[in-house]
Amino acid sequence: MKTLEELKKLRDESIKNLDMGSKEDEVRIVVGMATCGISAGAKPVYDTLIKEIEAKNLSNVRIVQTGCIGMCTYEPIVEVYAPNKEKITYTHVDAEKAKYILDELVEQEVVNKAEKTSLMDSEFYKKQKRVALRNCGFINPENIYEYIATDGYMALGKALSMTSDEVITLMKNSGLRGRGGAGFPTGMKWSFAAPNKADQKYIICNADEGDPGAFMDRSVLEGDPHAVLEAMAIAGYAIGATKGFIYVRAEYPVAVHRLEIAIKQARELGLLGKNIFNSGFDFDIETRLGAGAFVCGEETALMQSIEGKRGMSRVKPPFPANKGLWGKPSVINNVETLANIPQIVHNGPEWFKSFGTEKSAGTKVFALGGKITNTGLVEVPMGTTLREVIYDIGGGCPNGKEFKAVQTGGPSGGCLTKDHLDTPIEYETLMAVGSMMGSGGMIVMDEDNCMVDIARFFLEFTVDESCGKCTPCRVGTKRMLSILEKITSGNGTMEDLDELESLAQSVKDSSLCGLGQTAPNPVLSTLRYFKNEYIAHVVDKKCPAKHCKALLTYEINKDKCTGCTLCARKCPVHCIDGTVKNPHVINQELCIKCGNCFSVCRFGAVEKN
Amino acid sequence: MQNEFVQSKQKEFAELKEYIDTVKNSQGILMQTLQKAQDIFGYLPLEVQQFISDETNIPLADIYGVVTFYTQFTIEEKGKHRVGVCLGTACYVKGSQDVMDKLADELNIKVGQTTEDKMFTLEATRCLGCCGLAPVMTVDDDVYGTIDPKRVPEIIAKYKNQEV
Numbered sequence: 001m002k003t004l005e006e007l008k009k010l011r012d013e014s015i016k017n018l019d020m021g022s023k024e025d026e027v028r029i030v031v032g033m034a035t036c037g038i039s040a041g042a043k044p045v046y047d048t049l050i051k052e053i054e055a056k057n058l059s060n061v062r063i064v065q066t067g068c069i070g071m072c073t074y075e076p077i078v079e080v081y082a083p084n085k086e087k088i089t090y091t092h093v094d095a096e097k098a099k100y101i102l103d104e105l106v107e108q109e110v111v112n113k114a115e116k117t118s119l120m121d122s123e124f125y126k127k128q129k130r131v132a133l134r135n136c137g138f139i140n141p142e143n144i145y146e147y148i149a150t151d152g153y154m155a156l157g158k159a160l161s162m163t164s165d166e167v168i169t170l171m172k173n174s175g176l177r178g179r180g181g182a183g184f185p186t187g188m189k190w191s192f193a194a195p196n197k198a199d200q201k202y203i204i205c206n207a208d209e210g211d212p213g214a215f216m217d218r219s220v221l222e223g224d225p226h227a228v229l230e231a232m233a234i235a236g237y238a239i240g241a242t243k244g245f246i247y248v249r250a251e252y253p254v255a256v257h258r259l260e261i262a263i264k265q266a267r268e269l270g271l272l273g274k275n276i277f278n279s280g281f282d283f284d285i286e287t288r289l290g291a292g293a294f295v296c297g298e299e300t301a302l303m304q305s306i307e308g309k310r311g312m313s314r315v316k317p318p319f320p321a322n323k324g325l326w327g328k329p330s331v332i333n334n335v336e337t338l339a340n341i342p343q344i345v346h347n348g349p350e351w352f353k354s355f356g357t358e359k360s361a362g363t364k365v366f367a368l369g370g371k372i373t374n375t376g377l378v379e380v381p382m383g384t385t386l387r388e389v390i391y392d393i394g395g396g397c398p399n400g401k402e403f404k405a406v407q408t409g410g411p412s413g414g415c416l417t418k419d420h421l422d423t424p425i426e427y428e429t430l431m432a433v434g435s436m437m438g439s440g441g442m443i444v445m446d447e448d449n450c451m452v453d454i455a456r457f458f459l460e461f462t463v464d465e466s467c468g469k470c471t472p473c474r475v476g477t478k479r480m481l482s483i484l485e486k487i488t489s490g491n492g493t494m495e496d497l498d499e500l501e502s503l504a505q506s507v508k509d510s511s512l513c514g515l516g517q518t519a520p521n522p523v524l525s526t527l528r529y530f531k532n533e534y535i536a537h538v539v540d541k542k543c544p545a546k547h548c549k550a551l552l553t554y555e556i557n558k559d560k561c562t563g564c565t566l567c568a569r570k571c572p573v574h575c576i577d578g579t580v581k582n583p584h585v586i587n588q589e590l591c592i593k594c595g596n597c598f599s600v601c602r603f604g605a606v607e608k609n
Numbered sequence: 610m611q612n613e614f615v616q617s618k619q620k621e622f623a624e625l626k627e628y629i630d631t632v633k634n635s636q637g638i639l640m641q642t643l644q645k646a647q648d649i650f651g652y653l654p655l656e657v658q659q660f661i662s663d664e665t666n667i668p669l670a671d672i673y674g675v676v677t678f679y680t681q682f683t684i685e686e687k688g689k690h691r692v693g694v695c696l697g698t699a700c701y702v703k704g705s706q707d708v709m710d711k712l713a714d715e716l717n718i719k720v721g722q723t724t725e726d727k728m729f730t731l732e733a734t735r736c737l738g739c740c741g742l743a744p745v746m747t748v749d750d751d752v753y754g755t756i757d758p759k760r761v762p763e764i765i766a767k768y769k770n771q772e773v
Contacts, residue, residue, distance in 0.1 A: 251737060407698065443698045
């Protein structure tokens with residue numbers, strides 16, 4: 001393929017051939033087959049559908065595997081797009097239910113044996129705006145023609161007809177900021193690398209999505225890999241790079257597989273390789289696998305890792321735009337940032353700026369998880385409030401529990417309280433209240449979660465993942481962790497809290513890279529907003545959430561105990577006394593607080609205090 | 610004089626050499642080579658690291674440094690089945706630590722250890738990205754979602770029974 005005209009022709013043909021929902025008599029059935037869909041059992045559903053349409057001889061039905069549909073709680077999901085009809089979403093589908101879906105289709109009536117939902121009309125979708133995720137859950141990520149049918153690679157064609165300066169200006173005008181966490185303006189980053197003279201420059205895609213609880217980059221790679229490839233080529237053209245690397249976590253085998261397929265297909269059509277669109281521009285992409293090191297999400301560490309070394313960060317400057325991979329000028333962009341780019345080029349910067357706020361343009365994808373009803377992947381315009389995301393889209397905490405905190409930004413972010421729920425989501429506003437945008441993990445916690453323990457949990461993570469190069473991070477985080485462990489085990493003092501706070505501040509101020517500089521955030525934000533919980537641990541020796549084992553006592557409620565003896569039999573240290581049909585008693589001196597009695601009691605007689 | 614390990618794994622070493630020959634002339638091949646080697650051998654004992662050093666001219670010290678830096682590389686042999694519990698935040702707040710404790714109890718080993726019969730290795734994994742299914746545990750490539758610790762014995766038994 002050498003001209004934009006050819007691409008347009010191919011797009012129109014693809015729309016015709018692939019039934020993207022436009023033809024009169026064809027039905028498109030998509031099965032959500034991202035990692036979470038597959039884990040929930042989408043493969044047998046897909047196989048059954050394929051087998052059944054053959055058996056039923058339904059030549060007008062196309063079964064398509066697609067990426068993440070976004071409603072993780074309802075996986076496996078099957079969606080039916082029939083002409084002139086509303087999309088039907090089937091949830092919790094298994095092989096048996098898959099057959100009913102086809103029955104309903106054939107008989108043109110609702111048999112209602114398969115579970116259906118009309119989530120389309122619900123708040124879950126209404127408040128969302130899909131830009132980075134626009135194709136996820138609709139196209140087949142393993143078929144380049146489906147991407148082309150949705151205007152894929154048109155932006156690359158357009159960019160190559162502009163000068164590289166024009167492309168950079170366009171990116172600057174769009175106001176796009178890095179979606180990996182810090183929010184650096186993308187166009188600005190490109191403009192730093194562009195004027196540097198070098199025999200080789202690099203575009204690197206940071207797909208080392210290490211934040212626990214964040215999975216938007218995985219979803220983009222699994223659902224729309226070509227968007228990332230196209231964006232990298234555009235970036236390459238803008239800064240004068242001919243080579244791209246995608247550094248992706250080895251924990252994401254499906255994403256790696258689909259990327260490899262996408263790269264191969266793009267090469268075959270001449271959309272990657274030599275002389276793309278007859279413009280004289282060459283660009284090719286390779287994938288590189290990580291090996292389980294969180295710090296490799298930091299750009300200088302990531303480049304070390306691609307070079308085959310220990311992934312340790314280094315002092316900046318020099319910035320990667322001047323001296324990056326193998327000492328050459330390099331631009332590193334995150335997956336979600338890249339996924340926005342083709343559409344910004346295609347639709348223009350004004351279109352992009354029409355979403356979001358003045359300082360934070362566009363949309364942001366969040367991975368909603370933890371104690372929330374609708375776990376899933378959501379994309380909202382910047383400026384949406386936390387309340388809208390957690391309650392209107394996420395449906396609040398399940399089981400009638402009370403919302404306690406929301407954690408954004410992973411191990412680098414902070415915990416916010418219900419007082420912050422009306423904060424609009426923007427880079428600056430989140431920073432001002434002590435958290436950060438981060439890559440987009442949003443974990444909701446309810447009354448059963450102990451905030452001191454959450455701070456401890458994140459510290460344990462950063463201690464484990466610190467690369468060890470600079471002392472504040474290597475030693476400081478470890479010291480913070482030991483103080484937190486002292487507090488959760490009931491041995492903390494008020495002086496410990498002061499020491500913890502000053503230590504956290506020092507680590508924040510003096511660490512070498514983003515990992516150490518942000519590692520104290522979970523501690524500082526919980527100390528700021530949940531000080532009373534710390535004090536309860538230290539002074540009253542109680543854990544208000546009844547989570548920290550050392551601070552709990554198990555007692556048997558005499559009125560509820562039926563004397564069934566089950567707890568006594570299950571107690572590993574034989575510290576429960578009592579005879580049949582008489583209330584039992586726990587010997588507190590011997591109790592190791594394992595909680596066995598609590599979980600086996602059928603009458604709710606064992607109480608945590 | 611070659612040691613026992615090298616002698617018993619001639620075929621594997623040949624396969625690794627074949628791979629190294631295809632990438633030898635590119636830049637930054639160490640990570641890929643180690644990943645390939647771990648695929649072939651299951652782990653990276655010193656003999657394998659020495660072999661890679663000889664074939665690529667990368668100093669053994671550098672190779673050892675990289676192997677010990679990344680959690681995914683292991684210099685010890687793992688059990689036949691790798692049991693993982695996701696300790697990502699979403700899983701943790703939904704109680705994956707209890708699942709981990711139950712597994713440690715059931716297998717009678719600590720996190721990171723392998724059972725005596727070399728059947729199971731228990732690992733804490735980083736976020737697997739299926740937070741919708743939290744808490745999640747994995748056995749090899751099988752993923753088990755929304756796990757109640759009570760289901761642990763049944764799942765482990767399934768893999769034990771496969772052997773019989």
